[in-house]
Amino acid sequence: MQEQIKKAVEAFNLIKIYGSGNTQVHALKDVSFSLSQGEVIALLGPSGSGKSTLLTALGLVNPPTSGQVFIGGVQVLDGPKIFVEERSFRRKNIGFVFQKANLIPFLDALENVQLALEINDVSARQARKRAMELLEYLGIAERANNLPTQLSGGQQQRVAVARALANRPNLILADEPTAALDGFQGRKVMELFRKVAHEQRAGVIVVTHDHRSLDVFDRTLQMQDGILQPSQEKEG
Amino acid sequence: MNLALKDIQHNRGRFGLTALGIGMLLMIVMGMGGIYQGLIEEALFLVNRIGADLWVVQRNSRGPFAEVSRIPSNLEDRVKAVPGVLTARRFVSHTIQREHNGNPLRIVVQGLAWPDDKGEWLSLQAGRHINSAHFEMIADQLLGLKLGEKLTLGKDAYTIVGITKGMVGQGGDGIAFFTISDALAIQLDTAAEQSRLEREARGGRISITDLGRFSPELLERAKGPSGGIPTLPIAFVSAVLVQVRPGVDPEAVAQTIRGWKDVSVHTAEEQRELLLKGAVDKSRRQIGLFRTLLVLISAIIMALILYTLTLDKVHDIAMLKLMGARNSVIIGLILQQAILLGAIGYAVAYLLGQELFPKFPRQVIITEEDLIVLGGIVLAISVLSSFLGIWKAMSVQPSDVLS
Known part of the structure; x- marks a missing residue:
């Protein structure tokens, strides 16, 4: 039990099958892994290998066909059965970052972060304070009152990271967060994930094709045809 | 947020x-x-503003708005004699369309039982009420006529002595108020040639009857003005409006008049019903x-x-x-x-x-x-x-x- 609490996420024997009969596709084939709190891992693999399917399964968006998932020590999935109220659980325990920042276009940077807190029943005043702290933490406080269209891609991703961190989640799931950024900006965002994981004690899984920043991660996992390859621990 | x-x-x-x-x-x-x-x-404007408790109209008609009603003008005197009646006045209302400054002008011609009714119940924007038995009119501002302007209707010219606001008939046309006799003159206006032809025709009609043959003097009169023929009917009006004495039930007065064989009577409420369920x-x-x-x-x-x-x-x-x-x-x-x-x-x-x-x-x-x-x-x-x-x-x- 003590062991489970220290884990941000644990997945056992995840299988995901799309379609039926002759058109069946096995997107996940008996995937098992765990992620500690404060750990940041990269999930690599070619397109169609099952990375995004794994991420959406862990995010309670697209449950697996079978297998169990524990987040923060709580069993949340047993196959397609979800044990928690998914939206409530997501807003308290899981943060998402995507290739596109997906910021709400009619809210400024500060409000985008504030919104994540307010929908988790944090008072407007407290939410604003915490949102500002997060923007300062991620080095983008001076753009707090700018709309997403007034921010660069890198700045938008920082706001998206701040939003993902807002409710102090156990787990942050990032799906190709640097795909739309140049190398410099991309590396800065990857470093940000490392900082967040280590300082905020969140488990971070980053799906990426960008091999230039792999040194930032504690571990890398490789997906191939729905099978998770043995992990590579970072040297030193 | x-x-x-x-x-x-x-x-x-x-x-x-x-x-x-x-x-x-x-x-x-x-x-x-x-x-x-x-x-x-x-x-409902006229019915509501004219202040009549009862409308006496042609027998079995739903007049004078929903359909045409013609009753002799002297019915007014018979109605006045009914117990409980405070006032009775003749009512004439018809719509005419004439040219004015090159534009069509539609007027609801409304007769006032002058001198009893000089139009004091009208709220004037300018001018005065009708002070003369003939050739004066009060016009609503919707008609676009000016105070003091003279308007020729039929053979006579009428001077606008007063201007009202918001006085419209059920067709949305502005109302002009005249004395009853003027309103009838406008309604019954006939061309001189038409009168001449009618006199000749009248002479022809009477000459083939026994009355014409035995009374040559009547033959002569028939060829003259219609006022000289005693047997011609008197003027007709659209209705007689009745106001009952305070404390008298209008329905009781209506019951008395309903006993007459030549007219029908409607209360103000019935008149409203007739308008809403009929004309409009x-x-x-x-x-x-x-x-x-x-x-x-x-x-x-x-x-x-x-x-x-x-x-x-x-x-x-x-x-x-x-x-x-x-x-x-x-x-x-x-x-x-x-x-x-x-x-x-x-x-x-x-x-x-x-x-x-x-x-x-x-x-x-x-x-x-x-x-x-x-x-x-x-x-x-x-x-x-x-x-x-x-x-x-x-x-x-x-x-x-x-x-």
Whole structure:
């Protein structure tokens, strides 16, 4: 039990099958892994290998066909059965970052972060304070009152990271967060994930094709045809 | 944080234009209601303002508004003799259309039982009441006639001595008030040639009867002015208006007059019923149905607008769901925008209507009751039309954010 609490996420024997009969596709084939709190891992693999399917399964968006998932020590999935109220659980325990920042276009940077807190029943005043702290933490406080269209891609991703961190989640799931950024900006965002994981004690899984920043991660996992390859621990 | 307001702030121009469009549509709905009320007001105007308790009309007729009524003018004296009657006066009303300054001029010619009725009950904007038995008239300002101007109707010219406001007949035409005899002269005006021909024809008709053969003097008279022939009927009027003494039940007086074989009598309330269920009923129903259609069309247009606004936000809604936002947050966003759109549209409709409706050729009366009812309808439309958008929002999956 003590062991489970220290884990941000644990997945056992995840299988995901799309379609039926002759058109069946096995997107996940008996995937098992765990992620500690404060750990940041990269999930690599070619397109169609099952990375995004794994991420959406862990995010309670697209449950697996079978297998169990524990987040923060709580069993949340047993196959397609979800044990928690998914939206409530997501807003308290899981943060998402995507290739596109997906910021709400009619809210400024500060409000985008504030919104994540307010929908988790944090008072407007407290939410604003915490949102500002997060923007300062991620080095983008001076753009707090700018709309997403007034921010660069890198700045938008920082706001998206701040939003993902807002409710102090156990787990942050990032799906190709640097795909739309140049190398410099991309590396800065990857470093940000490392900082967040280590300082905020969140488990971070980053799906990426960008091999230039792999040194930032504690571990890398490789997906191939729905099978998770043995992990590579970072040297030193 | 109010997401609906934030979104509107961000898309001010687009939302403003949409609200303006909705507002103009609602203004038409409001206007149709106003025209409907105006129609009723115009139809009942004379009945309500003339202050008669009973209307004595031609036997079995629903006159003088719903159909033609002709009764002898001396019926007034018989009615005055009925116990309980305070006043009885002749009523003449007909519509004429003449040319004035090159434009058609439609006038409701209304006879006043001068000298008993000089039109004191009329609220004058300018000038005075009728002081002479002939050739004076009071005109409503809708007719566009000026004080002191002379208007030729038939063989005579009438001077405008007073101007009223808002005095219109059931067709929306302005009313002009004359003495009864002048009103009849205008109604029965015949050309000199027509009179000459009639006299000749009269002579011809009487010459072939025994009366003509045995009374050559009568033959001579028949060829002269009609006033010289004692057997010709006296002038006819449309109705006799009765006012009963204070404390007397009009129905009791009506019962007495109903006993006469040559006339019918209607109370003021019956006269209103006759007008609303007869003369203006089809127009009323037509406008009512048209208004209902407009309300439905407004609802459909609002629903489509809100659906489109929701479609524009599908990605944001998916993101909100992924972040764990409750349905109430998303429903609130759409519903609040729908209600705001309706409220702003309603305000635009009201303000535009205040400016435009007075310029309409017929009365457009927006009553407080109508405004409240329309406000309720707009609220209901806003809520109902948001359902389509809400349904779309509820069908959005958090995974759509990945697409």
